[in-house]
Amino acid sequence: MKKFLLFSLSSVLLLSSCVSKKEYTALQEKQKETQDLLNSATVKLNSCLEEKASASARSKALEEQVADLRKYNDNLQILSAKGASNVEKTLESIKEKDLKITRLQDALTKKDSVTLALVTSLKREVGINDPDIEVNVEKGVVFISIADKLLFKSGSYIVTSQAKDVLAKVAKVVNSKPDFECMVEGHTDNVPYRKEPLLDNWDLSVKRSTSIIRVLEDLGVNPSQLIAAGRSHYVPLVDNNTAENRAKNRRTRIVVLPKIDQFYDMIEKEMKNLSATN
Structure with a gap:
């Protein structure tokens, strides 16, 4: 730009010496116009x-x-893929748990069906019209409660002949269920008992239980299915405050229940089948 100005100035000086004043003025105006355009x-x-x-x-x-958005989009796609995978795994886990629950419910339903059939069979064989014999279900367990007056004489643990008729009916049902156990519980009232060789109510309750078990064994019940138990006077049905109530509390309870290990084996088998299916 400086060279241009010097050139312009030189031109003006040169022309001023050889042009008229009018032409010089015109050139000056032209130069100013050019300078304005340049500026x-x-x-x-x-x-x-x-x-x-x-x-x-x-x-x-x-x-x-744009680079940040692309990076965010890539991360979002990765997270979405992971999220979809986690959701799929969660759904598979839920389905597996639902299937396990269904199989367990089926096992319990099967157990309940067997229990119901057992109660029906016992009531039919033992008879439900005798007030001294009760067949019932308590917490999923079948039991037969028999008043002691049908089984023993007062203060004795020798089983009566009348009791053997009742126990023969019980034995028939138990023999038809080889996968079940039979627990015989002896119960007494709270009147202290001591008669050699027995020391107290504990001894009497257990001795009465083993006496019943020996009769059932003689009737063909598998001994491995039998369990002896004595409860003394600590699980009364009613208060021991009258002779009538004490008579109610003196009883033998025969509990018929599925073998626990076999029941859990059945559940374990179902779980193994489930794992193999998956």
Whole structure:
């Protein structure tokens, strides 16, 4: 630009020596007009350079935003894929648990069906019209409660002949269920008992239980199915405050229940089948 000005000035000086004043004035005006155009172009050029720099900065910022968005999108897709996988695994786990619950419920239903059939069979064989014999279900367990007056004489643990008729019916049902156990519980009242060789009510309750078990064994019940138990006077049906109530508490309870280990074996088998299926 400086060279241009020097050139212009030299031209003016040169022309002033060989042109008229009128022409010189015209040249001066032309030179001023040219200078104004140059100044205007310079201003526009600087403005364009500033706009270019600003646009470049905005472009760089946008490129960085695009890169960030692409990175975020990639991470989001990864997370979505992991999330979908986790949801699928969770659904599979829920289905597996539901299947386990269903199999357990089926096992329990099967047990309940067998229990119901057992109660029906016992009531049919033993008879439900005798007030001294009760067949019932308590917490999923079948039991036969027999008043002591049908089984023993007062203070004795020798089984009566009348009791053997009742026990023969019980033995028939137990023999038809080889996968069940039969626990014989002896119960006394709270009147202290001592008669050699027995020391107390504990001895009497257990001795009466073993006496019943020996009769059942003689009737063909598998001894491995039988369990002897004595409860003394500690599980009364009613308060021992009258002779009538004490008579109710003197009883033998025969509990018929599935063998626990076989029941859990059945559940374990179902779980193994489930695992093999999966």
